[in-house]
Amino acid sequence: MAPSSQSLWIETFLEAQAAELGxxxxxxxxxxxxxxxxxxxxxxKHVTFETATQAQIEDFLLFCDAEGLAQATRARRLSALKQLFxxxxxxxxRDSNPAVQIRGPGRSKRLPKTLEVTEVDALLAAARETGRTPQDRLRNTCLMELLYATGMRVTELVSLPVSAARGNPQMLLVRGKGDKERMVPLSPPAREALAVWLSVxxxxxxxxxxxxxxxSLFLFPSRGALGHVTRNWFHTLIKDLAITAGVPPEKVTPHTLRHAFATHLLANGADLRVIQTLLGHADLSTTEIYTHVLDERLHELVTTHHPLAREGESRSDSGTRKSSGSTSSDGQ
Known part of the structure; x- marks a missing residue:
């Protein structure tokens, strides 16, 4: 028997998602x-979950489009409706699923933003200087070192249990999406920052x-209701670090550090499946986006620095310049 109200439809669906799928x-x-x-x-529109038709759901998506919502937002809303129906x-x-045949707007294949190694170094240096007290600065340093060393999602990072950090670990056990666990190795700087912060x-x-x-049971305690520092608090912190580091704040989010972790690993020869495991991606196709990021950066490198890529310059121009340079050298 269907729930008696729209709110009960949503509430029951969410309870099932939490209990069955984690x-x-x-x-x-x-x-x-x-x-x-x-x-x-x-x-x-006098429509309910029990009476909604395919045409009415499509009308809702057209309404979302007319409201100027981003393609990704519209795709996410349709996905939620598909799951519920x-x-x-x-x-x-219901005796039918009205959303089963609806094709959504999809998601644009925008490449993830990332950071240069020098920018990450500047952010890590800023963390060592940012905070009202020495304890705050050690906590901020540990947060940033762990984030860049492991590529954790921000929720995974801020909610780490302190038990995961005991014993000067070489690796951390991280509980990710769907309550799935994975092991992520720690770099020497991250281990050092973790040991110092843990002592304090x-x-x-x-x-x-x-x-x-x-x-507290958490590695990064807080007096708030969750018992640990929050995603929003960390988002604000990382923006402050960007300003201190001289990195454009619009480039810096917790997720761009995750992207930087993956991109820098790939650029230094890491296997794509290893990166998939470290990031906790269920599907390799999600990880493959980083190959496109690397391809784009290599293309930019060539077009910026290769002599034949300079606008208006031909092979003969390059050869002439090289030849004249050699003549000058021989005459000295």
């Missing part, structure tokens, strides 16, 4: 936003215990 809180929040956007539109059909709430963090937590407070 969907992360961020994924569930995205589903909630996208499905709520549909119900807001549908209410004005498939679930409703399988549960017997443990001392602070011990002081809390002596005052009758509970010690």
């Amino acid at each position: 969907a992360s809180p961020n994924t569930l929040a995205a589903y909630m936003r996208d499905l709520s956007a549909f119900t807001d539109w549908a209410k004005r 498939r679930f409703a059909f399988e549960e017997g709430w 963090r443990d001392k602070a937590e011990e002081e809390k215990r002596t005052k009758g407070k509970h010690a």
Whole structure:
């Protein structure tokens, strides 16, 4: 029997996604936003999840397009609806799936933004100088070193349990999307930053215990409701680091550090399947985007620096210049 209200449809669907597929809180929040956007539109059209037709869902997508929503946003909203209606059909709430034949706008194949090695070095140096207290600066340094050394997603990073860092580990156990675990190796600078931060963090937590407070289970504790520093807090921090480092802030997000990790590994000869494993990608095709990033950078390198790539210069011009240079040298 179908739920009695639109909110119950969404709530039941989200509970199933969390219980059966291990969907992360961020994924569930995205589903909630996208499905709520549909119900807001549908209410004005006197449409419900139980009565919606293929044509009405397509009308909603046209509405999203007219609102100027990005292609990726429209594709994500359709994906959320497809998942919900498939679930409703399988549960017997509907006798048909109205979204099954709808083709979405797809996703544009934009190459991910990344950072040069020098820019990453500048950000890491800025982390060592940014923070109100020495403890803050050590925490910020550890966060940045771990992020660049492992390519973790920001949620994986900020929610790391302190137990994962015990024993001066060569590798960290990371719990990623779908509650899947993977091992990521640590670079020497990351291990050093982790050991220093862990010592300071443990001392602070011990002081809390002596005052009758509970010690945190997280590597990066916070007094907030989650018990650890948040994604939004870290996003703000990394923008501040960009300003301090002299890197354009619009280039720098936690995810561009993840892209830099993958791109720099690939540029230095790492195997694509190894990078897939380290990033926690379920599909190799997701990782293959980094080969295109590298191809584009190599093309830019050639067109910028190769003498025959300079505008208006021919092979004979290059040869003439080389020849005149040799003559001058011989005459000296």
